[in-house]
């Protein structure tokens with residue numbers, strides 16, 4: 001399909017594919033097996049300027065947007081979404097800074113994120129606050145010269161590996177969601193440590209870890225935006241990043257589809273390749289159709305965001321929901337086409353099925369996002385738009 | 386630090402045909418690549434630059450399309466590239482090639498380290514590096530697997546020899562050839578690719594180099610290719626019979642006979 005990529009976007013896409021095939025493919029099974037953080041590949045991505053694409057030129061980036069990020073994530077995810085998400089989480093962690101950071105904060109942190117020298121992460125979720133983010137308990141108490149953070153964040157991607165964390169904490173418990181604020185916390189800040197490293201079903205190359213804050217003092221210049229803006233920052237961030245999860249899902253589904261077609265052409269049963277069986281053909285046709293539809297939607301939403309649109313909550317949710325449901329279905333069907341060997345770890349396809357599941361859960365579960373979409377529909381009707 | 390990397394564009398496949406008339410490779414329709422060994426040379430040059438600061442200049446002698454190879458190395462870190470191209474350079478053997486490269490390097494004036502790959506995958510001679518050093522009248526170290534230190538006009542390198550390693554200290558400027566163990570060449574970067582697209586790659590001809598036409602190309606070559614042919618494939622395989630133990634014993638006997646193993 002023709003998606004009208006410009007020269008730079010084409011170059012980015014083909015370079016990301018080359019990195020995926022030459023550097024990630026040979027090690028993806030091992031990274032998955034050993035649950036090892038892909039530092040070598042992060043270095044390759046850094047050297048190739050892939051971390052620069054989502055950072056403006058004045059901070060040593062290449063000035064791309066959401067769409068460029070989607071192109072890179074999709075290509076990496078086609079080979080390994082565990083690696084792709086480790087890369088994408090650095091973008092997630094830096095978006096609040098990009099949108100709400102002061103000039104000093106941007107100058108201080110963005111060049112290192114652009115060069116890939118330091119990874120970023122975003123920390124909202126807590127043991128008692130998942131879908132209901134307003135239930136967070138982590139506090140940031142105002143003291144002379146800064147804030148003292150106390151609490152525990154859970155399931156944080158790039159936890160322990162990243163050096164720059166955007167952390168959401170309550171500056172005013174009484175005000176609930178309106179009392180939350182966003183802070184930049186650097187690794188090695190006294191009082192900030194890492195807890196349990198999760199053992200996961202999929203995306204096992206990525207790190208998912210607890211962040212523990214015990215009387216952690218951060219300087220006052222580390223607040224992003226103003227006190228009380230924590231959830232505004234968060235909602236904007238997630239609207240912006242959800243097409244990235246869409247791209248992760250599209251890439252994964254594309255990888256699974258290609259593997260399934262390849263296998264179906266080679267596997268002979270009853271004297272013919274199984275791709276000549278109508279049931280297999282139907283499955284492949286549906287897989288391909290859905291992958292393309294998911295890609296088209298994801299790209300369209302990413303481009304809408306980059307065009308400077310003010311509000312894109314439902315569109316972003318749609319891209320994430322549709323692409324992740326597609327990835328889960330496509331990966332499951334791909335395993336089915338592989339039959340017994342698809343269930344074995346010798347083939348990459350069972351990993352894709354394990355990796356697909358998370359895309360339906362994080363950055364807003366699909367159930368929650370469906371209600372978000374429905375809520376926007378109702379609002380729109382009420383406004384007679 | 387001024388680093389010069391010499392590299393060659395070669396056919397990206399071993400399945401090539403030889404023109405029976407001219408005894409040269411038929412290049413039509415074959416995708417060309419940067420000689421793989423030269424990519425290690427380039428990477429090492431870029432790493433030296435990153436460690437000690439300086440500039441990496443890539444030089445290649447070849448037909449006009451060798452410009453592609455030079456653009457490629459700009460995308461992976463070379464600062465500048467120069468193509469030595471002239472019909473007078475055609476048909477050069479290693480001697481004429483080294484002469485041409487040496488003239489170009491002399492024209493650059495400033496050079497501290499010249500890096501070549503250990504050999505090309507088409508010619509396979511490994512001669513250009515040492516010849517170049519000889520013509521420039523500077524030291525040469527072959528098969529370098531590690532650059533340990535560069536300091537104060539000296540460089541200490543580790544090189545691979547048959548039965549181990551040697552550590553050699555050499556004054557600069559110097560020529561080295563590198564082996565693939567020395568590094569893992571990086572992939573291109575986005576900024577490198579953008580730079581490569583717009584880079585102006587000067588072409589130096591025989592006239593610009595001021596070379597004597599009898600010293601370059603076919604006329605400057607000390608060797609002539611008389612005939613090129615594919616060796617006949619001979620199958621010397623032998624299948625050992627009997628049970629496992631007698632097979633193993635006869636295998637050992639044969640290896641001893643062939644003097645591949647010794648003792649009893």
Ligand SMILES: Cc1cc2nc3c(=O)[nH]c(=O)nc-3n(C[C@H](O)[C@H](O)[C@H](O)COP(=O)(O)OP(=O)(O)OC[C@H]3O[C@@H](n4cnc5c(N)ncnc54)[C@H](O)[C@@H]3O)c2cc1C
Pocket residue numbers: 089122123124125129130131132154155156157158200208358361362363364365366367368371
């Ligand atoms: C691998 C991994 C990486 C993660 N990375 C990060 C990260 O980097 N940063 C971060 O802050 N968080 C991260 N998370 C957290 C993630 O965003 C949450 O897990 C997710 O939002 C769901 O929250 P929960 O797990 O508490 O599930 P719950 O909120 O307990 O939900 C459980 C089930 O109930 C349903 N449900 C709950 N509420 C509703 C509702 N209102 N309407 C409909 N259905 C509902 C959900 O859909 C779900 O199926 C990560 C999680 C994982 C597993």
